Amino acid sequence: MARGVRKSSLEKLQKELAEVQESIQQHKNSITELIEKEKEIQEKISLEQFKEVSSILECTLTKEDFVNYGSLAKADSRLSCLPLPLLGYFLMQNNNRNH
Numbered sequence: 001m002a003r004g005v006r007k008s009s010l011e012k013l014q015k016e017l018a019e020v021q022e023s024i025q026q027h028k029n030s031i032t033e034l035i036e037k038e039k040e041i042q043e044k045i046s047l048e049q050f051k052e053v054s055s056i057l058e059c060t061l062t063k064e065d066f067v068n069y070g071s072l073a074k075a076d077s078r079l080s081c082l083p084l085p086l087l088g089y090f091l092m093q094n095n096n097r098n099h
Contacts, residue, residue: 007015
């Protein structure tokens with residue numbers, strides 16, 4: 001049986017480099033997908049927290065009102081039912097997610 005031409009050291013290294021680069025790209029793709037999934041889960045958690053607070057307080061706040069509380073007029077009666085420590089906690093959580 002005749003054997004094929006042996007690969008040189010350079011050819012072996014080039015093949016190994018190509019395999020490593022392919023593996024790196026696969027890992028980058030996986031990380032990108034995981035980051036997207038992380039954001040989706042954080043948004044779902046935020047929504048569930050908002051639902052819990054809204055149901056406890058039985059307010060008519062919208063999520064936008066809740067997130068943008070700092071820019072709303074302090075006289076807004078819909079916000080008066082939120083205890084300040086609780087409101088501060090959720091505002092802090094929202095600010096941390098945006099940075």
